[in-house]
Structures are given as structure tokens and as C-alpha cells.
Amino acid sequence: MNIFIAGLGLIGGSFAKAFKRHTNHTIYGYDINPATAQFALSRGAIDIIADESDLKNCGFVVVCLYPKATVDFINRNAANFKKGSVITDACGVKGVIYDGIENSVKGYSLRFVGAHPMAGREQCGFDYSEDELYAGASLIVTPEGADDEAVNLVCEIALQLGFGECKITDKATHDIMIAYTSQLPHVLACSYINDPLAPLHFGYSAGSFKDVSRVARINAEMWSELFLDNKEALSQEIAALISNLSDFKNLIDKNDRASLKKALEKSRKIKEQL
Amino acid sequence: MNIFIAGLGLIGGSFAKAFKRHTNHTIYGYDINPATAQFALSRGAIDIIADESDLKNCGFVVVCLYPKATVDFINRNAANFKKGSVITDACGVKGVIYDGIENSVKGYSLRFVGAHPMAGREQCGFDYSEDELYAGASLIVTPEGADDEAVNLVCEIALQLGFGECKITDKATHDIMIAYTSQLPHVLACSYINDPLAPLHFGYSAGSFKDVSRVARINAEMWSELFLDNKEALSQEIAALISNLSDFKNLIDKNDRASLKKALEKSRKIKEQL
Structure with missing residues (x-):
């Protein structure tokens, strides 16, 4: 099978390397x-440096671009995809992707199956891509009306590449869940690290400081796009977190040990049940 | 030298094991x-099961109890400590300890040197103690007028036990820094996990979810005491975090990509400079 990978950054590069490692x-x-494509070729991550005209020869397309670029790529090439080919993506938001390509999908009967790998790194670019970035990770898949054969192909390939599972859901659930599990921790890390005490932390910090601030090493270009592409859900999640923080602050200000202990125990139970 | 360790939980048990591993x-x-002392003896973590009357034979005392229990232990035994012995502790707050033992220290000329190991685990109790829990970690030391010989002894022993460095500071700076580097991430993890979406995270989460929620597995008894013992500093840090989160929320609500990107870039720069 000929596989077309659009975008050879961290995500696309890791897809390419995983394909080369696990499939023929x-x-x-x-x-x-x-230069990036040339470098990927020299590292054996791809077999052929492609341009968009090669889409007509490829039965499976993985678009690994930022959201707007993903929409533009699919719309621009709506007439170029091979008849019957399956197209997937790797975007961290799904609503805006489906909205943006709706006319192309309908007009050209594209077999698009949205996907989002639950794996990443703080660094970006091909240099940081890994053939095992996806090992054991979940691939969220949003069929949204795509035919079963196309969905099954995406999941089958995902498992071949080393993903641990495919989580089938709809675009709206995806975007709400991701606002909580991924976008909120990024906003939080960036909020946390923006404190006048941060540069003084040496000698005063251990694991919890490191953990909560890790993803503050953020790709601002990409995440600002992702945040705004999912702003209702994310704004709601930030508001919920602020509300919880305020509740803790009130208990602390009131010196209410019993209620504070109860609230902490509630959180511990939730965490333990996960 | 005879070393007295009061409290054989995670912290005291790890001190005992580190002493046995690295010193004679x-x-x-x-x-x-x-039963805990008996078990520690059977595991070779201590040489002798002690009671408070043994303090008179020990030249170095490490009090590894919760804050109020630490204050009570020192006050109760003010007359029992060996003349000239050096007393240290392991509490995560320092102001309340010094305030609580002030009269004993003055009245009995106690050589107390407050300390706080920057190491821990989500679990508590002797069962989870480790001889290398402190390997490479910082020990914050707050002399607050203790004589140099006593301070040097604490630091010398710390380095023997495997600590990577001693960070000398005053009690007020300690409490402010710890509010930010340690207490705030715990409040934050407990706030984050208390969301109706948390139990649904399977398949939708990766590293950032795990990192930010790790310490929600909290010892509510201990941390509720620590939080209230440092409530001014902690309350101020929670307020600062809420303010930063609100700023991000406003930029997202206003759909202000340029300012959002700028704010994310600022956070990334702070993180990269650490």
C-alpha cells in the first residue's frame, strides 16, 4: 500500500518512522x-519525497498539520485524492476540522476518518520524532459517518503501528474531553510557571513542581490555535478549575480544617479510583 | 554517635535507612x-527501639512528625534532650515550628536547626520508606540563630545521607517558597481531579493529565495541617494562580490569538530559563 504523510514534524515524522518500523x-x-523531507528520506523514515500530485497514487493519507493547515490541505486537494482512499488526520481538535472540510467531504465523497494520537512531547519537529512515540498510546478516532471499512482500516493500521487502543467517539465528546485532559493542563502549566517565585525555585522544589510545570515548554504557535479552535469547552474547563481552586482558598482562609480535610479526601478518592 | 529518630513513617523511616546505609x-x-518500631528493627532500619528517656543518650535528634506533633515532642522533652545535642526536624512548614518551640529553645538553650527534605512520595508510612529517598535531593535548612557548629553538623550529616545540597534560608522565605513550589501543586492537583470528566479520562489522556493529577493521591490529614500552618502564603499563591488562569481565560474568550500566543511564549521562556 502507498501511504501519504503530509507534514513531517514530530507527529508526522513519528508516523513515518512507525510505518517503516512496523509495516512494509x-x-x-x-x-x-x-530540507525536512530530504532529511527524513536520508534517515530512512520515508521512501519517496512526495508532492501533492502523488496523492492520486496513495490509498491511505495521514495529514499531520496544524488544524487550519489540515483543513486547507484537504480542501485544496479534494479533487486530487485517489478514488476510495482513506484520509485521516492527527489534530488535537475535531469540531473545526469537520466543519472546515464538510463541503469537500460531501462534494467529493471523501472517506475522512478523524483521529488524534494521545502522545506527544514538549519538543516539536522531525528531529524529535520517534518510531515508538505511539507505543501503547490511545488513538482517538471520530468516524462521524465515515463507512465502517474506512474506520476499521484506520484502527487496524493504528494497532500495527504500535498504538495500544483505538477509542471511538464523536467530535463533540472528543473536544470536551481534550479540553479537560490535555488543553487545561497546558493552560495550567503556563499559568503556574508565570509566577515571580518561579526563577527562585532551585533548592526549594521536588517532583510536584517539575510535574505541574513540565508542559509549560509549550509550542505557542500550535497551542494558541488549538485553544481558540476549542474555546467554549476550554473556557468552561478553566472556569471549573478556578471555581475548585477558589473553594480550597476559601476553606484555607476560613481556617476550616475539617472541611479542608474532607475536600482533600474527596480528591484522593477520585484519583485512587482512576 | 547515637542518633534519635522520632517518627518512623515515610520520612523518618527513610532517614533511618539512609543512616544505616551510609553511616556507622x-x-x-x-x-x-x-509495631512500627518493631518492624523497623526487624528490617535493620534501626538498632534500638527507643522511648523518650533515650533522648539523654543521643547527640543528634531528627524529629519526623507532623507539625503540631513536632512542636509537642520538642516542648514535652525540652528537659530530656542531651546537653549540647543538635535537634532537627523534617516539617514542610517552618514558621509555626519556630513559634511553637520558641520558649523551650530559649529556656533550655536547645540547639534546634529546622530542616525540610525536598523529597517525598504519594504514599505514606514506613512500608514506603527508602534508603535512597533523599539521594540527590535538596535539604532546606533554616538556622534562625542556631550556632554555626550545629548548622554545619546538620549539613554534614545530610550530605553523608546522600542529599545533593543544603539550601540555607530563613523560615519566612522557606514558607513562601514552599507555598509556591510544593503546596500549590498539591492544591492544584486536588482541584484539577475534582471534575466530572475525570472518571471518563481513559483513552483521552496522556502525560500531561497524569503529571498534573499525580499528587492528588494526597495524605489529607497531613496536608490539611500543612496548608493551614502556612495559610497566608498559600492563599496568596492560589490567588496568583487564579489570576493567571483568568487572564488566559479572558484571552481565549476574546479570541485574541496574538496576545494568547504572546502569553504562552512568555511562559515557555520562563520554563526554558529554569
């Missing part, structure tokens, strides 16, 4: 930066 | 629960 498919690699 | 001192272990 032929990998067409496309990147807006020719 | 004789370890007197005291615990309110006789």
Missing part, C-alpha cells in the same frame, strides 16, 4: 520545507 | 506505634 508499506513523505 | 551511627528509633 511504501511511505510518501510531504513537507512544506524541502 | 547507632540509630535509636521511636514511634508512637510499637
